[in-house]
Amino acid sequence: MTYTTTASAAELKINGKTYHLPLVEGTMGDKAIDISNLLRETGYITLDSGYKNTGSCTSSVTYLDGRGGILRYRGYDIEDLAKNCLFVEVAYLLLHGKLPNAAELEAFKQLIGRFALIHEDMIHFFDHFPSHASPMSILSVMVNSLCNFYPEMSANPLEDFDETSTRLISKIRTIAAFSYKKSIGHPLVYPRHDLCYCGNFLHMMFDKPVRPYTVRPEIVTALNKLLILHADHEQNCSTSTVRLVGSAGVNIYAAIAAGINALWGPLHGGANEAVLDMLETIYADDSNFEKYINKAKDRNDPFRLTGFGHRVYKTYDPRAKIIKKACDEILRVLNVSDPLLDIAYKLEEIALHDEYFIERNLYPNVDFYSGIIYRALGIPSNMFTVMFALGRLPGWIAQWKEMHEDPATRIGRPRQVYIGEPARKFIPLAERP
Numbered sequence: 001m002t003y004t005t006t007a008s009a010a011e012l013k014i015n016g017k018t019y020h021l022p023l024v025e026g027t028m029g030d031k032a033i034d035i036s037n038l039l040r041e042t043g044y045i046t047l048d049s050g051y052k053n054t055g056s057c058t059s060s061v062t063y064l065d066g067r068g069g070i071l072r073y074r075g076y077d078i079e080d081l082a083k084n085c086l087f088v089e090v091a092y093l094l095l096h097g098k099l100p101n102a103a104e105l106e107a108f109k110q111l112i113g114r115f116a117l118i119h120e121d122m123i124h125f126f127d128h129f130p131s132h133a134s135p136m137s138i139l140s141v142m143v144n145s146l147c148n149f150y151p152e153m154s155a156n157p158l159e160d161f162d163e164t165s166t167r168l169i170s171k172i173r174t175i176a177a178f179s180y181k182k183s184i185g186h187p188l189v190y191p192r193h194d195l196c197y198c199g200n201f202l203h204m205m206f207d208k209p210v211r212p213y214t215v216r217p218e219i220v221t222a223l224n225k226l227l228i229l230h231a232d233h234e235q236n237c238s239t240s241t242v243r244l245v246g247s248a249g250v251n252i253y254a255a256i257a258a259g260i261n262a263l264w265g266p267l268h269g270g271a272n273e274a275v276l277d278m279l280e281t282i283y284a285d286d287s288n289f290e291k292y293i294n295k296a297k298d299r300n301d302p303f304r305l306t307g308f309g310h311r312v313y314k315t316y317d318p319r320a321k322i323i324k325k326a327c328d329e330i331l332r333v334l335n336v337s338d339p340l341l342d343i344a345y346k347l348e349e350i351a352l353h354d355e356y357f358i359e360r361n362l363y364p365n366v367d368f369y370s371g372i373i374y375r376a377l378g379i380p381s382n383m384f385t386v387m388f389a390l391g392r393l394p395g396w397i398a399q400w401k402e403m404h405e406d407p408a409t410r411i412g413r414p415r416q417v418y419i420g421e422p423a424r425k426f427i428p429l430a431e432r433p
């Protein structure tokens with residue numbers, strides 16, 4: 001699929017001279033002005049801090065309409081996918097551009113099963129992190145290290161793509177579960193071939209020699225849904241990082257490790273853990289909602305209502321809508337009563353009726369309710385962002401592949417407007433005041 005360059009052009013007037021910039025239109029009517037020749041023709045660059053209005057690529061992976069609250073992977077509505085699919089089915093869709101048929105899905109599952117172990121030498125790495133090490137730092141280190149054990153992709157990025165992408169999807173799950181086991185000082189639990197992707201993850205996380213863990217289908221369903229809802233989100237911070245780092249020609253593991261590090265931030269994937277901290281703080285503070293709403297609105301206070309707001313959505317995040325409903329359901333099925341859910345409901349209600357949040361179109365995002373589900377499933381809060389990474393991985397890989405296949409790809413290299421000192425005469429050390 002490609003974009004069209006329309007017959008008309010944007011006109012830009014600089015110092016009385018008019019320049020014509022091609023207009024581009026995507027398959028869903030997204031409109032853009034192509035400025036790729038602007039510098040050459042005019043000497044001007046565009047300035048857009050935070051890339052608020054910059055399209056860095058064309059993509060056919062995910063469609064996002066921030067005003068309409070629409071999210072589609074490869075043309076399929078997120079709601080249909082979350083309701084009807086397994087996470088691995090959606091991973092296949094993102095990687096291959098089509099939903100798998102039964103035989104393709106089975107082959108994909110088999111391949112994931114085959115790659116579930118990590119090299120035994122890598123297991124010693126876990127022993128040398130301090131026990132309080134962040135699972136996100138461990139995850140990025142371990143994923144980066146995979147290139148030394150499975151170097152096939154380093155030479156030709158697109159060769160053996162199926163094997164390497166599946167290997168990553170499978171091994172990241174093992175690494176995540178092992179890092180948890182190590183952090184609590186428990187023996188590692190190895191993957192089982194008879195379990196599905198999510199079931200296997202839960203088994204590796206929670207099975208103990210003294211107390212075998214029974215994988216419950218309701219928990220598997222909830223986990224599938226959460227991972228699907230996180231699987232891609234067009235050019236977000238971590239995906240753009242994967243593309244930017246990947247554009248320098250590094251191996252896929254290095255690019256994905258960079259994405260994991262970007263995701264770690266509390267403004268991005270780290271928000272799910274931060275939301276839970278915030279809800280706990282409010283709960284412990286006698287549910288003083290007014291105090292925290294006022295803090296969030298105060299420009300001089302760094303506190304923000306975490307789990308609220310989004311760069312692109314100016315309406316309710318469609319993922320948050322599904323997660324909120326799922327949260328209610330799973331807590332009921334598991335017979336869990338979590339006071340933090342009531343705090344979250346109340347906080348949302350207050351914010352959605354507050355002029356500050358209304359004016360700025362601030363709604364709950366994907367991270368607002370997800371942590372409460374993870375908590376109900378027994379996943380500790382320092383693993384929440386790791387869960388996000390497991391979900392986002394197929395999207396990162398799909399975007400990385402698309403970038404490598406796109407003939408328009410160049411090394412990512414933004415420009416700047418320099419505002420520092422003009423040229424200065426060098427002062428030798430002995431003469432400096």
Ligand code: CMC
Pocket residue numbers: 050236266267268269270271296297303304305306307308309310311312360362365366367
């Ligand atoms: N609480 C209070 N005020 C907010 C919030 C919030 N959560 N989010 C935005 N605002 C205000 C912001 O102060 C600004 O106000 P003003 O116009 O008076 O200066 C206005 O709304 C626009 O915000 P912005 O910071 O210019 O928006 P952005 O697009 O640069 O930032 C965001 C988007 C997600 C970083 C931001 O909304 C935020 O910090 N939210 C809390 C963190 C969070 O939940 N992150 C997860 C995002 S979704 C999942 C993901 O990406 O991983």
